[in-house]
Amino acid sequence: FKPEDLARLSAFIETCRKNPEILHIPQLAFFRDYIRLMGGKIPEATKCSEGNTAAADSPKDESKPTPAPGDVHMKEPESDESDVELDNDGVIEGETEPLPEIFQASGAEVSEETLEESNNKRSEAMAALSDGNVSDAVRSFTEAIKLNPGSAALYAKRAAALLKQERVNAALQDCDQAVKLNPDSAVAHKLRGRAYRLLGKWLEAAKDLRLACKLDCDEQAMEWLSEVQPNATKLEEHQRRKERRKAEKENQARRDRVKKAQKAQEEARKKADEEDRHTSGRGGGGGMPAGMPDLSDLMADPELMAAFTDPEISAAFQDVSSNPSNIFKYKDNPKVASVINKMMKKFGGSGGGFGGVGGTGGMPTDLGGMGFEGFGDDVASGGTPAKADEPKKDSAAAATDDDLD
Structure with missing residues (x-):
């Protein structure tokens, strides 16, 4: 070349x-x-x-359903994080060997003598690292930590040595302790981000490395961040899409509940309106008094309805509807009186009149229970009414008539 x-x-x-x-x-x-x-x-x-390369790169997958026109609410298939194509080059499995010991600080101030001894062990560890003796360095750092367990820097130093041995789980433990002791330790965040990267935990790695660059940016932190950024970005976009789909699903479910509630309210309103119309339609015609019994049974009686087709009975009821006191005019009319008696029996003796029947108006409410004895139901049923007894003349009147003869 x-x-x-x-x-x-x-x-x-x-x-x-x-x-x-x-x-x-x-x-x-x-x-x-x-x-x-x-x-x-x-x-x-x-x-x-x-759109430009699908046909050239891979055959079209015809097994996936195509949304029908207008189907705007077709459910998108749920995708798992494993569906995201990631570059896992350099990812390793965590070790299974025991983790190094973590020493808890007692809270008491470390003496100058102890602090000096800890610094000496730290120097030995750094020298061992320079010579490539990582195991010796880890042991010396452990002795230094034991003497000064409150030092976040010592835990971070041992974590760096553990990463050289690819003991990522041990390094994570030391970094966690260092961050616990000093949350603003840029080195601890940087090394923990590196450990996460080696384990393939891209989001956690990006979070720590971004924070490390924010606290104290150096070239190595930026380089490590550039390694994890592509995978982390893909996963973050995937998570945003997932959350957006979840929010859209919840919003759609909320809209469906509102529509369902509105539909139920509308149906209830229509039902109530229908019942109101039905109730008002069951009332009598003009002049129907309050408390009048339901006339549906009355109008279902074929004998009474046939009687109301009689012009004489119809005229009598028209007369009574215009002037309720005229009812007494028909006391001696067997045809009209029999119909009145039959109606009173159907009402069970209750008060009221005959409003809404045969186009008549209402009857007076103070005539409840009125009936005219001696007149049966045979007139209403079309039979020949019994002839009423003629009134007897008194003796004086009879004598006068005889004298005239």
């Missing part, structure tokens, strides 16, 4: 690293095939690039 060719290749790789979406353009299909052949993974394409 010529130097200029290598320079162009290096620039291309750097461009791909900063902008992985470029890998999805159709012209780089051969390069994508090469990456897959070498066991690599192509970062997930965004919606914009998916």
Whole structure:
């Protein structure tokens, strides 16, 4: 390769690293095939690039349902965090060996003599690290911590040595203790972020490394943050989408509950209106007195209804409706009196009149229980009414008549 060719290749790789979406353009299909052949993974394409490369890169998945037109509430499939394509290069499993001891500070002030001895052990540990003797360094740091257990810096130093041994769980423990002793320790947050990164806990790693850069930014913290940022961003976006779907689902459920409640209220209102109309419709015609019995049974009696078709009876009831006191005019009319008696029996002797029947008005309420004895129901049923006894003449009148003869 010529130097200029290598320079162009290096620039291309750097461009791909900063902008992985470029890998999805159709012209780089051969390069994508090469990456897959070498066991690599192509970062997930965004919606914009998916439209241009979906047909060239992979066959269309026809097994997924297509939303029907107008189906705006089609449920989106739930996706797990494992569905997010992550770059797990460099991730290791945590060790299973026992963790180093954590010494709790007694709260008493460390004497100068003890502090000096602790510093000597710290110096021995640093020298061992310089010589590459990591195990000796861990032991010396442990002795220094035992002498001065309230030092966050000593726990952070031992955590750095443990990371060199890839004892990430032990390093996490020391960093937790260091942060507990000094929440503003940038070194402790940086090392804990590194430990999380090695375990593949991208969100936790990004959180600690971002805080470390905020507290005391250094080149190593920025480099480690750049490693975890792509995966952390994907997971954060995934979490936001998940929370947004959850909120939309809750909002839709709330809207459905409101609609259901409104529908129930509307149905109840319509039912109440219908019952009111039905109740008002059951009342009699004009002039129906309050407390009048329900006339539905009366109007269902075929004999009475037939009687009201008689012009004489109808005229009598019209007369009484216009002047209730005229009822006494029909006491001696067997046809009308029999109908009155039958109606009174149906009402059980209750007061009231005959409003709403045959177009008549109301009867007086003070005539309740009125009936005319001697007149049966046979008139109302169409039979021939019994002839009423003629009134007897008194003896004086009879004598006068005889004298006239």
